[in-house]
Amino acid sequence: MARARSEERRAEILRATLEVIAERGYRGATLGAVAERVGLTQQGLLHYFPTKEALLVAVLEDRDRWDTGGGGRGGEDGAWRLELLGSLVEYNAMRPGIVQTFSALLGESVTEEHPAREFFTRRYTQVRAGMAATLRAEYGETLPGGLTPERAAVLLVAVMDGLQYQWLLDPEAVDMPEAFEDFLGLLRGGGSGPQAP
Amino acid sequence: MARARSEERRAEILRATLEVIAERGYRGATLGAVAERVGLTQQGLLHYFPTKEALLVAVLEDRDRWDTGGGGRGGEDGAWRLELLGSLVEYNAMRPGIVQTFSALLGESVTEEHPAREFFTRRYTQVRAGMAATLRAEYGETLPGGLTPERAAVLLVAVMDGLQYQWLLDPEAVDMPEAFEDFLGLLRGGGSGPQAP
Structure with a gap:
């Protein structure tokens, strides 16, 4: 149950990152901007993705899966x-x-x-x-x-x-x-x- | 005369940058490493190239000219x-x-x-x-x-x-x-x- 919620949260973060990327581009897609979008502190976001690169790689992996x-x-x-x-x-x-x-x-x-x-x-x-x-x-x-x-x-x-x-x-x-x-x-x-x- | 010396110095810096790139790659090609190679302070190097990007663009322009x-x-x-x-x-x-x-x-x-x-x-x-x-x-x-x-x-x-x-x-x-x-x-x-x- 906790695992399911955690994965749901991860998916929500990836969706939010895509939105931020669409609006502000690569440079604007900071951990801070994504954290704000999903209502997490930056510290809270780091629990799911330790770096901006890790977050973006997860977004690209997700894209590959869909595409x-x-x-x-x-x-x-x-x-x-x-x-x-x-x-x-x-x-x-x-x-x-x-x-x-x-x-x-x-x-x-x-x-x-x-x-x-x-x-x-x-x-x-x-x-x-x-x-x-x-x-x-x-x-x-x-x-x-x-x-x-x-x-x-x-x-x-x-x-x-x-x-x-x-x-x-x-x-x-x-x-x-x-x-x-x-x-x-x-x-x-x-x-x-x-x-x- | 001063202009000729300045251009000579620029060319020397570009050659040194190429050497540093060959030895240490893109990340290792810092302004500090290039300055050291040509015997300039980093401040002195900034007189010729204000940023790492400007220096690397000059290297690539130079390569295009040769190629x-x-x-x-x-x-x-x-x-x-x-x-x-x-x-x-x-x-x-x-x-x-x-x-x-x-x-x-x-x-x-x-x-x-x-x-x-x-x-x-x-x-x-x-x-x-x-x-x-x-x-x-x-x-x-x-x-x-x-x-x-x-x-x-x-x-x-x-x-x-x-x-x-x-x-x-x-x-x-x-x-x-x-x-x-x-x-x-x-x-x-x-x-x-x-x-x-």
Whole structure:
């Protein structure tokens, strides 16, 4: 019973953090701002999440769970559908706050002994494997563009992440969903105009 | 004369910063560590670069100048050669310190009012334009994979940046130069095995 209440409280804190991120962005999402939102003292919040980084990693883990329907490991068949990825990128283009949080934290995570480093390293291992499974299910051992599922998966992740930085810096100049569709087109064998249907 | 000496001093500071980055990484590259290396007090260093971010942006601008042979705007024909980009990625794979500094600073730059935000926004506008010019010179208005030079340039930049994060987090799992070549293959029209030469 105490455990259930504690988990409920945790979920409430994560929801509040998302709201604060949406309103004030990554820098504004301080432990103090989140504590105020849920009616806790900052000391009380630290009981659930010891640092800002731990709180934000929990938010991103939660996002992964929702976005992929299963702990970062994919949908019911153990994999994302490729077209769903396009929709995910479109959805991300409507929530710059969480994309900014992800991108800022990813940037920090490559520095020495950063608390989010392990999360991102583990996440990418899982995400690459999940995407490779998706690609294999759709295309077999070789994609139309000539790559194996594993080698295409590395690029798929790189394009999603890289586009987010360009889009966050200059949303007028970069149409993130369009660019991602362009990349899916290349994976599918590319070629514009009159080609094999 | 005083101006020449000041510029010489600036260049010396940038070289020292690169050395410190190579030895201690992004976090270790503090103003104090750089000041010590060049025999200045921290106060003296602040005369040249008012913040750590300003110093690191200057290092990255300097790198861009070297890497592209002309202030981030490309080579003598106003553009990179596409195959040179592959070599640049290979070169980057041998200098994780500067790639880490770039990636960490890029991550920070997407947050509100970060001092490096303007640098990266301007840089990407220039880099996308330079790459589009390269692609147009090589392929005309449509690449073999079907994209226009401008739309391919967005993806080219995204892949370079995105691969760096995966590689920095897990260099054993991600072969950055190989993955970048895979992407160039997709832009060139993809397809493995027996194809048009």
